[in-house]
Each structure stands twice: as structure tokens, then as C-alpha cells.
Amino acid sequence: MLNDLYSPRYLAAIICLIVVGVAANGMAAEPAWRAGVARTKITPDGPYWMGGYAKRTGPSEGTLQDLYAKAIAINDADGARVVIVTTDLLVITRELGEDVKRRVLDKYKLPASHLLLNCSHTHCGPELRLYRESLHNIPPEFARKMHAYVRQLETQLVDLVGKAIASQVPARLSFTQGKTPFAVNRRNNRAADVPRLRSEGKLIGPVDHSVPVMKVTDSNGSMLAVLFGYACHNTVMSFNRTSGDYAGFAQQFIEEKHPDTVAMFMMGAGGDQNPEPRRKVEHLHQYGRALADAVETALASKPRRVTGSLRAALANAPLEFQPHAARETIEKQVESTNKYERWKANYILGELDAGRIVSRKYGLPVQAIRFGNDLLLVAIGGECVVDYSMRAKAKYSHDAGPDIWVAGYSNDVFGYLPTLRVLKEGGYEGGGHMVYTKFPGPFTETVEERVFETLDRLVQEVER
Template sequence: MNAKSLLVATTLVLFTAVGWGAESESDLAPDSTWKAGAAKIAITPDEPMWMAGYASRTHPADGKLTELWAKALVLEDQEGNRGVVLTLDLVGIDRALSQSICDALKQQHGLQRKQIVICTSHTHSGPVVGLNLAPLHHGLLTDPQRKAIDDWVAAFQDQVIALVGEAIGKLAPSDVTWGSGTATFAVNRRENPEAAVPQRRTEGQLQGPSDHDVPVLAVREANGNLTAVLFGYACHATTLSGYQWSGDYPGYAQMNLEEQHPGCVALFFAGCGADQNPLPRRTVELAQHYGRRLADAVETVLLTSEMHPVQGSLRTSYAEIDLPFDELPTREEIELNSRSENRYEVARAKMLLEQIDGGAPLLPTYPYPVSAWAVGDGPLLTTLGGEVVVDYALRLKSELTGVQTWVAGYANDVMAYVPSRRVLGEGGYEGGGAMVYYGLPTSWGPSIEKDIVQEVHRQVESLSIHDADVPTRSR
């Protein structure tokens, strides 16, 4: 934090301690550099649709633990620069759906692609969404079930577009502050056998990297009421694996915060948690427990930690880079896989053959989405597509602005696992084995981490050129 921001933050803390906060909108509005608006809508399917995330499921959902939500936060700086953060209680969305949503938002609300971030919580207790994880469900769905998914996706998209319009309509002068807390229930699942976790945790012997930061962005109206809070955590939403709709621990965390702050919209984004699990798991009580712990971490930041006021302007960027695959399979190799005893390999092979026979050859690269937002002199929010391993967050924080750098995975397009160079070399599920469930033809090429990190730096530097408020760190 620069000296000016520290002075402002300290002054606000002192004023609050003695009750000198703003007493009316007229007190706040002249000094407020931000407008904000937030809204939410339930997106829980009304019928027993097929669920996403686990290959072991054998029938559609049969109940509901919690609602699933779509939420929108709109930020606008004093110059009229606007950004929209959408958070969805879904396992992910594919590129086609993401593009369709963004095209509609441009047409109806004049939003450019760089002004939109779509974050999914990666709950494994939500519905199948379009073509996301298609081989996982290929061959299991009946025609009526496929139609139910298509109908739900169409209705969901209309809801999201209307939701953004509602949030825009609620734009009002606001104080925006940021802070960072800690929650420690995420465990590196590649390094710690699930059965060994309780003892290792007790002994302080958990292995492997994790990211326990809890970034928090708070929006308050003139009277000091909390109207929105955006927060994140790097951990799979896989506490639950049953047949009831649920937002899993992120859903419970959002519910807890909204109960503590009536009228507040709590929005969750998943960090780089592709190799992180909430452990132990598999019970509703644990999902509720982790939700409370995450909400408590946010609450600690809101109530007892120093919150830093955000000043300056909003700068946003977005690009899709050609991310290389490893060597592509030949048609003969794909045909051989179509006769595999593994039904997921068969499903992927059939999809790839249909693509080739339809006149679309396999491409050597994938259009991978990367975006960077500078929220004034506050958070530097980077969003990466796919299921991103924790190495990316740790590296980008070390190279950029520490806890002021927020890295969201599962954003804009969840096309596959995204390993670091280390994890790619180690192999295993996150290193390449999971590609079959996403329908991609092969593993990523060895330049994956270099290409993604370089693009993040390129965008951050472009934001710095356009706005001196963007926090930077020499590297």
C-alpha cells in the first residue's frame, strides 16, 4: 500500500472507532469515487436434472439442500468506467455459453468483453451446464434429459442478462474497501492422502503448497450498511457428493454472510484450487462447518482487520491466447480409443471423431481466456480459465503485489485442468489425466505456465500504462 492509502485507511479506522462515520448520503457522496450495485437470483432447477462433477452418479438430482444462485456486482468509477463480476453456483461453463452471455450483455447493456468477469464456484452439487464436462455424461443422458438441460441453460442465460440489468439499476454512491483474511481448511490433495489428513493436520505435517488467503472486497452505502461483499478461496467445492442441489461450502459461506448482514449480496469466486480439497469431507455438517469458517474469515476482515479504502479508477483488460497442446493424436489413435474399455475415453473419442468428420480438424492450440482488472489502487484481480492449480496464485502474488493480487480460476471458460509446469511434469489427474473428462484431445504443452504468466504480466503492464493508480511491484 502506498503512503497516501495507508493514511486514508488509518484515518477511517480512527473515525469509525469514535463514531465519526458518515451520517447521510450527503456526507458520503461528494467524496465517493465509486458507484456500485448488486443483485441476485435463484437458478436452482425446478426438475430433477442430471448433476455435474462426479462420474459416479447414476441418476438425476432428487432434492435440494440449498438454492443455487447467480449474483452480479457492478462497479463504476467516477469517470464512468464500469465492470461486472458475475458469480455462479455452477461447476463451470463452456466457451460457447460464456460468449453467448457476453454477446447478450454487450447488446443489451453496452458492456465490452473486457468489462465482464464470469466466475463459477465449481460446486459439484449443481446441474450439468451445456457442453461442460460433456464426456462425463455422454451416453448416460436420455433425449428428454438432454432437452431439460438445454431448456434450463436457455432460461438461465436470460436470468443472468436480466440480473446484470437489475444490478446496473441499483448503482449508487458507495464506499469500496478491500482486505485479506485467512482460512485453513483447504488441503493439497496431491500431497496428502485423505485418510492421513486429520493426523497430519494435528501434527502440523500437511504437505504441498496451498493458498489460504481470503480476499475481501466490501461495498457500503452512505449509511455504512454493507450492500455487497465479494470474496474468494482456493479450494474445490467437493465436500458433498450426493444427489441434492447445493452450493457446497461456498454456498453456506454466502448464506452466513447474508444472514449476518441483511440486504447484503455475498458473492464468491473460486481461487486456484484445482489441487486443493476441503478435508475431511462428505457430510452436510462439514460443508456447513467449512462455510462458517470461510464466512468467519470474511467477517474478521470486515470487523476487526484494517480495511483499505479503494481510490482511483477502474481499468479492465481481456484476451484469449493460443495455448498449445502437446502432440495431437492421429485419427488411428482416436479410433483405437473409441474401442477402449474406459467409457470416458470412448465418449471423448466419439466426440473428436464427430468433430473431424464434420469438417473441423483438431487444432494445436486452445483460445485460453485471461483477464486483469485494476480496481483503483486496491485489488489487482486476475481471472484465469479452467481448473487452475495453486502454483499460479502463489507465483503471481510473489511477482506482483502479494495479497493485493487476487487470482480467480474457474472463470469465463472452464475447459480443462490447468497445471503448472511442475504439476504437468509430475503427471497424475491434474497433470493430464483429467483431460479426457473435458473432451480435449491431449495434454497441454510444456510452455503452459510460461504462456499464461506472461499474458498476465502483459495485461497488468498495459493497465499500468493507462492508469498510475495500478499497484505495481518490480520483478
């Protein structure tokens, strides 16, 4: 018997059992993905001009929380690569997005379609829209700083992508979802009524309270990164101190609990969603904690293992603005008692006088990234309202198909992206916000269909 234990056949059987056992609990097979993460601090030095609330009259006043840009580079078994960059920033401007993508293509041979740039939309960080210098009369000292910051940021983001690529190791991916209810549809509920309406269960209007979570672990099972999202304006505070707002705190809380993990927040279709009630520092902590807890709960559940190959596609949806008012009307607006209307009128007249055409066409970047058969990530530019999330999920979900993750605020955050319903209803997101931008009028009624026509094509392309 003792001799039998050492027989080659017996030993082979034991080894077989060990291999099968370990493979069954997912620990033995060599991970099929490669992933690398990196982060860089992007808090501007000293006082700077803040973006997000046009009514601000002075620069930033100190730092409550630093701002970061973070990147994850993911390769499939065949070497196809996608990089996702998340930032504690108000916007990714079209110029910034295009410049970063061009330099990343040159330097790392990564096509624009395989790079996703998302911003958290914190309103407690720097202004990045250079045209606001003239539109909003930014004091020259701070306008100069804004230009210098944007140039530096561009280089930082390009380097960040390189660092994430350079740090890739064998990895496993999984996907799961949590939920947290602090986002309120701000078009359908008055802020002052929210506490009462919430306690009575009477909040109305579309919301998407889901918290998509992608977990990335190395071959030892250590969590390298957790990428998570939520569809809600990152606007708890409107003060002049630097912070990543609730999303910054959610990332901070997760990283405090998992010191070796990079936590990355990706903004969803939260254009018409607000965290309510808000405006107190305690709310920052409350919503940051609620979101971090939703991520932790999701991580503790049984995730869907993500396997297969990567495919990505990007295209511009051909959108169209309504024309700006006639010259006589704009000339009258120069005398308006509303300073934003005055500023906008002066801007448009300046363009017309300089012989430039205020273009009515706008190519809005939309992107689809497919992680095997398990996850389809759809990233839409602009401040897209929550209907985009609901419609994309309903449209692209099917039995045994991938989970759907809808990100907004990606690649080019030019302003609000209403659906047809919101456009027709009007109000701030429907077209009222246009006075704060350089664009002529609200979108035409084709806006939503143009986005989905383009998206449909991209989703088909990455399914093939």
C-alpha cells in the first residue's frame, strides 16, 4: 500500500486533482487579461479660476481635497488594448480630448477609439474651456494660468497613459453592480421639496441609481483597481475650495479601505440629476460614503467574470444646432440686463464681425467598448441626461448578452445633451444652458436619434 502511494499513476492522479480543484475556484489558470494602473495629481498650483459656476467672481481659495487623473490600461489575450482615463475635472474639452488622443496615438500607437477620457464633472476644480476667457471675462492673470494649466494637463494625461501601459501585469476582470439612491431628477423635483418628497416616497422623474463596478485583480487576487460609475451631477459644493466633490470622496474612502487599489470614478448620464440635499461639507462625506458603500456591497456580491476579447469603436454623431438669432436681435441683447446674455451676444457679434461662421454642425463623440461577451461599455460625450442611460440599456440588453454600462461626460464635454423629450420640454438642460456656451441655439429635434443611429452602428461593429 505504501509503495502504491508513490506509484507514478497515483502521483499523476493527485496532481490532476490539485490542478482541477485550483482551476475550479478560479485561481490557477493564467489570467487572460493584462492590466496596469497609474495616477497623477492634477491640482493646480496656487489660486486659479474655477469652472462650473459662472456666478463665481473670484479665484480658488485653498484645497479641501486634491484632484487626480487615473488611468487603467487593459489588454486582452491577443494584445488588443483599451485605456480608460478618469479625471477629477469639470469637463474634457474637445480640444483637450483631441490633442491627448493624437499624442497617445503617436507615442503609444493607441487609436482614439481605444482611449476613453471621462471627467467626474466636479465644480470645485479648474476652468478648462479656453473660450470662456472672452465669454466670461476671466481676469487676464487667471486666463494666462488657465492656458498654462491646460497645456500641462495635456502632457500629464499623455504620460499617465504611458505609465498605465508600462505597469501592465497579468490580470482578471469581473463586473458587478450596486445601487445608491441619492441622485434626484432635478427637472422634476424642487430642491427645497426633496427631503419631504423623499420621506413620503414621492420623488418623481427618471433616475438611474445603479453603480456599475469593474474589479481588476492581479494573478494573486489582489485588487489593482476598481472602476465604478454613477449618474449624478458632482455638485454637492459650490464654494471656492478645491475638491473632487462626492465622487472624489467616494474614491478616497475606497482607497483608504484598500490601500493598494486605485479607485476610479466614471461619470454616468447624470446631466439632469443632482445630489440632494446638498451644499454642506457633511453632504460630501455622506454621498461619498454612500457611493463607496455601494461599491463595497457590489464587490462582496458574486461578480460576473469578464472573459473574451476587446473591441472598441468611436464615431462622431452628426448633431445640429438651431440657428442663432438674427443680428438685430443679438445687437439688442448686448444691452440686456442679464450679463450672460450680454456676454453671449458680444461673443457671437465678435465672431460675425471677424468674418467667422458660427457653425450649426456638431460632431459629438460616442464610443462603444466590448469586453468579450460579458460587458458592453457605451460612452457618450456631453452632459447627457439620464434618458440616454435608460434607452441604451433597454436597447442593447438581451438574454445571455453582456451587461451594459453607460458613461456620459466622455471625450468631449461641450455642454448639455438633451433627449428629444427634454429638448421639447425646454428648461436648462433642454436649451436654457446655451446662453453659457459659444454655440448658436438649442439642438434640432434630430439630436437623440442621431446619437442612437451612431451608437447602433458602433455597437454592431464591436459585436462582430
